[in-house]
Amino acid sequence: MASSRSSSRYRSRSRGPSPIRTRHSYLGESEDAVDPDEAAQTNHAFTEGRVAVITGAGSLNGIGFAAAKELATYGMKLVLVDINEAELAEAVKQIEEKVGKGNVLGVPTDVSKIEACKALFEKVYDTFGEVSVLMNNAGIGPYGGAYTNLDNWHKVLDTNLYGVVNMVHTFTQAMMSQENPAVIINTGSKQGITNPPGNAAYNVSKAGVKVLTENLAWEFRQANAKVTAHLFVPGWVHTGLTGARTKDKPDGAWTATQTAQYMLERVKEGKFYIICPDNETTPEMDKLRIMWGAEDVALGRPALSRWHPEYKALFEEYMRDNLAASSSLAPP
């Protein structure tokens, strides 16, 4: 049993330093201006007759299938990829009805397996000869605590992170060698940025997708490539992953179609970070939460201080004050 001396030392250390109050004036500011060259380049990737490959596109309630339906309206050729063969077959059938049989390919693939990604690559290039939009979107969410459920850690990292790594390693060189511009869109999550406690394995996988995609964008910039990378961060979306097969959409969630449309508009403008709102979380709330998390590191606050009992009131005050300040900056 710990001595009273050591337990009181533990108590004072666990409390950490006094909460640090921060103020922000950046909410009225934005780097969101569109670069016309970047926008022209990314727009070209979405033109009629070009080819989009979407992983995790088999779920009829999912974001990947919603993106496929949108891209079908652009007259693009579509490659739908999913591990679930039965759902994929139905998804392909529905897209074929929109764009015709010759313009859709369904390829059952487990993206966590590099050999499967290579076989997919061969099939896509044999059939359509190029890829202008690669959307790495397949994802799963079984629970992995920080020190529990090791099997789930492997499953989640193999799909959510290695699935993206495998696809990027398999497709990037060929996409860079193409004559025309192309884009790679990787689906991350706010859980990989603000790291809300609850599913450490999922958060780690999505933090990895963020870091990978940032590095990919930098490498494309260094290489003066005609390929751009984009980090797509959905908000709360009513999909297979969040219970759409059994429940009605909660008021706070967005639909997959809303989310896919929001994402595509911004990729076409050349944006790298695409942080989607939902019916509960506004872009201003996201900005403040992201800044608070970054300041945990910069200011040396306790890990995940947003969920620390001694910081709860301060975090709420920070959100309230800054949201009030930002609404006073908004045009009437």
Ligand SMILES: NC(=O)c1ccc[n+]([C@@H]2O[C@H](COP(=O)([O-])OP(=O)(O)OC[C@H]3O[C@@H](n4cnc5c(N)ncnc54)[C@H](O)[C@@H]3O)[C@@H](O)[C@H]2O)c1
């Ligand atoms: N729904 C949300 O609120 C939300 C929020 C943030 C991020 N995301 C991310 O969005 C992406 C799409 O998920 P969704 O919400 O549309 O869920 P979804 O379950 O409807 O779709 C995910 C699809 O990925 C497929 N898949 C799973 N493992 C695979 C593998 N190894 N190989 C190929 N396909 C595989 C599934 O079969 C499914 O069709 C995921 O990366 C998810 O983490 C979702």
